[in-house]
Amino acid sequence: MSSHRSFLFIDTNAFKEIFQSMSEGIIIVDESGKIVIANPVSEQIFGYGANELTGVELENLLPARYRTRHISFRHGFNRHPEPRRMGFGRDLKALRKDGTEFPVEISLSFTKVKDQLLVMAFISDISQRKKAEEALKQSEEQLLVYAAELERKVEARTRALNNTIARLEDEVRERKKAEEEVRKAFERERELNELKSKFVSIASHEFRTPLSAVLSSASLINQYKDKGELEKVDKHVVRIKSSVNHLTSILNDFLSLGKLEEGRVEIKTEWIPLVDFIREIREELSETLKAGQDILIDCPQEIDQINSDIRILRNILFNLISNASKYSDVNKKIYVNFAQYDKKMKIDIRDEGIGIPEEDFKHMFDRFFRASNAGNTQGTGLGLNIVKRYVELLGGSVSFTSTYGKGSTFSIILPINNML
Numbered sequence: 001m002s003s004h005r006s007f008l009f010i011d012t013n014a015f016k017e018i019f020q021s022m023s024e025g026i027i028i029v030d031e032s033g034k035i036v037i038a039n040p041v042s043e044q045i046f047g048y049g050a051n052e053l054t055g056v057e058l059e060n061l062l063p064a065r066y067r068t069r070h071i072s073f074r075h076g077f078n079r080h081p082e083p084r085r086m087g088f089g090r091d092l093k094a095l096r097k098d099g100t101e102f103p104v105e106i107s108l109s110f111t112k113v114k115d116q117l118l119v120m121a122f123i124s125d126i127s128q129r130k131k132a133e134e135a136l137k138q139s140e141e142q143l144l145v146y147a148a149e150l151e152r153k154v155e156a157r158t159r160a161l162n163n164t165i166a167r168l169e170d171e172v173r174e175r176k177k178a179e180e181e182v183r184k185a186f187e188r189e190r191e192l193n194e195l196k197s198k199f200v201s202i203a204s205h206e207f208r209t210p211l212s213a214v215l216s217s218a219s220l221i222n223q224y225k226d227k228g229e230l231e232k233v234d235k236h237v238v239r240i241k242s243s244v245n246h247l248t249s250i251l252n253d254f255l256s257l258g259k260l261e262e263g264r265v266e267i268k269t270e271w272i273p274l275v276d277f278i279r280e281i282r283e284e285l286s287e288t289l290k291a292g293q294d295i296l297i298d299c300p301q302e303i304d305q306i307n308s309d310i311r312i313l314r315n316i317l318f319n320l321i322s323n324a325s326k327y328s329d330v331n332k333k334i335y336v337n338f339a340q341y342d343k344k345m346k347i348d349i350r351d352e353g354i355g356i357p358e359e360d361f362k363h364m365f366d367r368f369f370r371a372s373n374a375g376n377t378q379g380t381g382l383g384l385n386i387v388k389r390y391v392e393l394l395g396g397s398v399s400f401t402s403t404y405g406k407g408s409t410f411s412i413i414l415p416i417n418n419m420l
Contacts, residue, residue, distance in 0.1 A: 023227045025123035031078050033058045033071070036118065041226065045104075045125050047097040063095050078117055081110040094123070102127050128225055128233060132218030132240050161186070267309050267393060269418050274299055274306060278336065281317055288322065292331030295321065299338040306345055307417045312390045319383045320349040320410050327374075328353035328407070345416050350409040356402040364400065373404075394418055 019026065025042030029035055038053035046053065046061060058074070059067040077084075086092060086106040094104045107122040164181055217240050224232040282295045289295070306313075317336075324334045328351045335350040356364065356371050363369045365388045368381040391398045395415050402408035 025125075025226075027053065027058070027061075027121045027123065029058050029119045029121065031117050033074055041228070042123055044228065045096075045123060046094070052097075061095055063093055063101055066093070074119075077108065077110075077119065081117060081119070083107070083109045103130050124222065124226055126222060128221040128237070129218050132221065135240055136218070265312070265390075265393060267312070267418075269307050269309055271305050271307050272310050272313065274303060274338065277310070277314075278317070278338075281314065281321070282336075285318065285321055285325070289325050290328070290330045290332075293325055293328065293334065295334045295336060297336045299336075300340075303338050303340045303345065306414065308394055308414060309418075312394060313414075316387050316390050316412065317347070317349070319387050320412075323383060323410075324349055324351035324353065324408075327351065340416065343416050345414050347412045347414070348409055349411075350407065352407040355404040355406050356400075356408055357404055361402075365398075 019037070019039050022039055022041065025045045026039045027035055027042050028037050035053050035056045035058060038048075040050070043050060043053055059070055062070055084107070086108065092104055092106065093101045095101055103126050105124045105126055109120045109122070111118050111120065168175070168179075217237075221233050221237065224230075278297055278299060282297060285295065321334060321336065328334065332352045335348070337348045337350070339346045339348075354373055357373055360369075360371045364371070365384050367385045369385075370381045388398050391412055391414070395418055396413050398410065398412050400408055400410045
């Protein structure tokens with residue numbers, strides 16, 4: 001039976017209707033390895049036009065390095081045909097018409113038409129899933145690195161504490177001073193252990209949600225890609241990026257706190273042009289704002305620059321403006337106002353958000369504290385603590401006012417000429 005006669009048998013109305021409507025790529029090949037027929041999804045996957053795949057050698061859809069070996073595999077399948085799965089758990093590559101390679105999963109089946117073997121290959125493009133898996137792997141690696149670093153710090157502090165206790169046995173005359181050192185060492189140890197416990201607690205909650213989102217989106221992407229629903233694919237790609245950015249933000253909070261705890265933050269001042277500086281921050285944050293939100297900046301022309309550490313000042317404003325967006329509804333404005341007096345600069349960040357309950361005021365700058373009305377809003381409870389410590393390093397102060405249900409204003413006062 002010729003390839004042409006096989007095609008005539010296959011191209012019945014009933015079979016064609018089912019064949020055309022399948023959501024995954026399907027290619028039917030004769031015993032010689034030539035494609036008898038391919039459905040539209042497979043043509044789309046490999047970048048071919050309608051009916052262009054008919055008559056093409058199957059090996060032409062594989063990278064050149066695989067072709068010789070595949071011919072042997074194909075002959076073996078023809079001798080002993082049975083349904084099987086290819087590419088699952090390993091990297092199987094296919095070749096588009098334009099010469100680009102992409103990862104696939106393939107399932108094989110077969111049928112016989114008048115004693116002639118026809119092999120059916122069911123093909124799925126898993127490019128998006130591979131990208132999602134790589135993003136998830138990178139996030140997990142960052143978490144493991146930080147956890148290992150934290151564990152090493154605990155061990156180092158414990159060794160330091162043991163050394164301090166050993167010295168005390170030979171320093172009776174300085175007992176009072178030594179006892180104070182021990183007390184401080186125990187306090188540092190307790191705080192570090194608390195930090196570790198909080199990290200494990202927060203990681204188990206804050207990491208689980210975005211990681212679950214990445215996994216579910218990766219699975220849905222593959223389904224929507226096969227169906228050609230590219231708008232839904234884009235939606236879940238954005239969701240994956242957002243989840244990875246959230247994981248990175250959490251790690252940055254812990255790393256910033258670690259540097260502050262160890263006194264490893266160095267102040268490097270320079271003259272900062274305020275207008276350009278705040279515009280750059282506004283442009284970068286605009287992508288993270290909720291729908292309809294906007295940042296309105298009021299910086300009088302006479303307030304043109306400040307001598308400070310640009311990295312630390314950027315971190316402070318990023319944190320406060322991000323909080324204003326996070327705890328405000330859609331279509332709300334965020335106001336950033338600058339004022340100058342007595343060789344100092346005041347920066348107010350005001351929102352129209354949920355506000356802060358009065359009973360929470362005294363704890364707002366505590367580590368790991370989150371207001372009682374924060375609900376399910378993402379956060380570690382470290383941001384305001386880090387802001388306060390950064391502001392104090394710059395020789396300034398931070399305060400806030402808030403009305404529950406109407407919004408909050410955080411105010412920073414900094415020296416204009418910071419020559420620390």
